[in-house]
Amino acid sequence: MKHHRHLVRAGAALIGAALLFFVVRALVMPKSFGRFGHFRGDNIAEQAAIPAVHGAPEACAECHMEVAETKVAGKHASVPCQDCHGPLALHITEAGKEQMPMHRSFTLCARCHQQLAARPAAFPQIDLMEHLDVVGAGHDALTTNEAICFDCHRPHSPSPALAPGTKTKSR
Amino acid sequence: MAGAAITVALLRITPAQAAEHAIGMLPGTNYDPEEHLYAYVIDITKCIGCGMCVQACSRENKVPDHFFRTWVERYTVSEQGEVIVDSPNGGKDGFKPITPGFKVAKSYFVPKLCNHCANTPCTQVCPVGASYNTPEGVVLVDPKRCIGCGYCVQACPFGSRFINPVTKTAEKCTWCYHRVTKGMKPACVEACPVGARMFGDLKNERDPIRKIVTEAHLAILQPEKLTKPRCYYLGFDKEIR
Numbered sequence: 201m202k203h204h205r206h207l208v209r210a211g212a213a214l215i216g217a218a219l220l221f222f223v224v225r226a227l228v229m230p231k232s233f234g235r236f237g238h239f240r241g242d243n244i245a246e247q248a249a250i251p252a253v254h255g256a257p258e259a260c261a262e263c264h265m266e267v268a269e270t271k272v273a274g275k276h277a278s279v280p281c282q283d284c285h286g287p288l289a290l291h292i293t294e295a296g297k298e299q300m301p302m303h304r305s306f307t308l309c310a311r312c313h314q315q316l317a318a319r320p321a322a323f324p325q326i327d328l329m330e331h332l333d334v335v336g337a338g339h340d341a342l343t344t345n346e347a348i349c350f351d352c353h354r355p356h357s358p359s360p361a362l363a364p365g366t367k368t369k370s371r
Numbered sequence: 372m373a374g375a376a377i378t379v380a381l382l383r384i385t386p387a388q389a390a391e392h393a394i395g396m397l398p399g400t401n402y403d404p405e406e407h408l409y410a411y412v413i414d415i416t417k418c419i420g421c422g423m424c425v426q427a428c429s430r431e432n433k434v435p436d437h438f439f440r441t442w443v444e445r446y447t448v449s450e451q452g453e454v455i456v457d458s459p460n461g462g463k464d465g466f467k468p469i470t471p472g473f474k475v476a477k478s479y480f481v482p483k484l485c486n487h488c489a490n491t492p493c494t495q496v497c498p499v500g501a502s503y504n505t506p507e508g509v510v511l512v513d514p515k516r517c518i519g520c521g522y523c524v525q526a527c528p529f530g531s532r533f534i535n536p537v538t539k540t541a542e543k544c545t546w547c548y549h550r551v552t553k554g555m556k557p558a559c560v561e562a563c564p565v566g567a568r569m570f571g572d573l574k575n576e577r578d579p580i581r582k583i584v585t586e587a588h589l590a591i592l593q594p595e596k597l598t599k600p601r602c603y604y605l606g607f608d609k610e611i612r
């Protein structure tokens with residue numbers, strides 16, 4: 201009956217292979233894999249822990265109340281601060297307070313107000329060249345004075361326009 | 372017998388254990404994923420195509436140049452029904468006037484992002500379990516497990532995924548999971564100056580998104596794909612693909 205030994209050997213090899221499989225599996229698989237589904241459960245918390253770059257919309261007003269009041273009373277009330285000024289993380293850093301980059305260019309204003317067929321008709325839009333004609337600035341004003349919009353429009357409360365040349369740097 | 376035992380061992384977890392493991396609060400927060408179910412609504416009639424959302428997304432998530440987690444498309448339709456779709460740099464720098472070569476009958480902007488489908492083709496094809504759906508309905512990628520095979524990029528019918536050229540792993544919109552778990556809105560929603568992008572929690576009774584999702588006339592992208600998107604569109608039009 202020595203033929204039985206073949207079966208015993210094969211059986212032992214199978215059990216050994218199965219054991220090896222589970223040992224390797226336990227070593228290779230991350231601990232939290234499968235806790236909530238077919239993925240590494242710890243990743244949920246890792247993703248949530250990434251720091252935010254943009255601040256909450258009300259964060260700016262905590263320090264810049266005056267500007268926030270001007271903005272809320274004007275036509276740009278719904279425009280988020282960080283759209284034009286950049287994310288809060290550039291301003292409040294681990295090293296302290298940093299100067300916010302200022303994008304004072306007509307291209308910034310044109311992003312919303314350049315006349316386009318695809319924009320909703322009720323949204324205030326201008327044909328830039330036509331507008332320069334109307335205010336009598338001339339077409340080459342854009343190349344000589346990038347911040348030309350701010351000559352008449354206060355960015356935080358752009359309407360009504362001021363007399364050209366009033367040059368309100370801010371507010 | 373042995374077969375049954377192996378099956379149980381392979382699953383590693385019984386339903387009773389699964390209940391025990393209910394996610395609970397995320398460590399160090401009072402945020403419980405099981406208490407939320409998010410939805411995203413885009414109002415096409417309000418979008419002005421300023422691209423502030425794309426810019427905010429790329430800054431918030433450090434998206435590499437020329438890749439997009441969200442983008443804005445401009446549809447220009449002629450009187451004969453010809454359609455031109457353009458999205459210069461994903462709309463990140465805004466749009467300039469175009470001359471389509473026909474008389475424009477109508478034109479509009481369509482913001483796009485991951486639809487965070489309930490029935491996701493992208494997570495189903497992941498061979499390493501790197502992509503998954505969270506209990507809140509957010510589709511995420513675990514960058515530590517992703518091997519960058521790109522199956523999910525091909526599987527997504529909406530083109531929402533890409534392989535990050537720096538990390539070489541799949542990347543996509545997370546609905547700013549790191550912001551919403553802190554009680555903020557996704558960066559694109561907070562960047563929109565006209566309220567064309569809305570985001571909220573369907574499990575929160577006071578959230579205005581509930582009224583919109585239950586009562587408004589909403590459309591989804593590519594309904595024939597049966598992916599059950601959680602991004603809904605107001606003011607949808609037949610040309611939109």
